Amino acid sequence: MAKQTDASSMNRRQQFAETYRITKRTDPRIGWWLLLTFLVTGVLGFLLFKILPGSGAIEWVLSVIGGIMFGTLGALILFSRRAQASAYSQMEGQPGAAAASLNMLKRGWNVDTAVAFNRQQDVVHRVVGPPGILLVGEGNGSRLRALMAGERRKHERVVAETPVHEIVVGREEGQVPLPQLMKKLRKMKREVRPADITDIRARLKALDASRPAVPLPKGPVPTSMKGMRQNMRGR
Structure with a gap:
């Protein structure tokens, strides 16, 4: 190899x-x-x-x-x-693609990859930033609906006053294509002050403590993304 x-x-x-x-x-x-x-x-x-x-x-x-x-x-x-x-x-279309894209977000955005998943490798990532809490799903749209609905309920119980948004990455109706994901997030309305993000993340630690760890699938996503970060950010 x-x-x-x-x-x-x-x-x-x-x-x-x-x-x-x-x-x-x-x-x-x-x-x-x-x-x-x-x-x-x-x-x-x-x-x-x-x-x-x-x-x-x-x-x-x-x-x-x-x-x-x-x-x-x-x-x-x-x-x-x-x-x-x-x-x-x-x-696009490969496991872990949305996570690789989200990890290019700049300061002020906090990304937690694979906060929820199922056996079919449908995954939900979480972003905490100016718009609030964003649950970003990648995988099969039908299976993700139940997975993301469950995550939304869990997060709303912990931080009821914080907006929770759902985004599914894909090419089907109502989904956001991977190349448009970063633009979509940055254009969302700012509803949370930077000072509140630290408090939100602190509350989410208790929720995350009860989760099993899951490694993202390796191999399909180009490893060059790390090296391309400086060229792609903000462009």
Whole structure:
């Protein structure tokens, strides 16, 4: 069995190379798109600096430097967007995909993966953040309804005054596609103050103490997600 690379042990250049390799699986023309973007934005940057006041060799040097800077920035922005799309494409529909996506949330959001599950590997994750408590389910929609309803009752008994929301990840009617999950969470109405989140999490500890531990399925979700975090966050 091939040994998996630990993204946390990579330097920035290695992470970039690994992300490029993973992206190329579903986006084989990524190299050509990056080159084209670099050239187009580079020319625009060159022309922009060329019209600035200056003369002689200094004008040309500044224009070339400006073109390289603009071209590099344009290519990096495009790479970030296409890498994110590629990562979601490879993860979607596989066990643990929603958990991998949720773990990219920034400070202010607290994620607890697999707080509830069944034998068929339908899983409910919990996010505590500005909108309140979000129960995020992944698996079979029909089976998740009962599982999430039970979790909702448990949470409402512990934190009755905190809003509890249910989200099912998938492509069926009423579900949220994996690529839209982060956007959905961030657009939700803020109903909980940051100071209250600590209190909510403290109350949930008693609920979690009675749960059996469950490891998330390993293998299907690309391990490169750790290395792609810096490229994907907030993009």
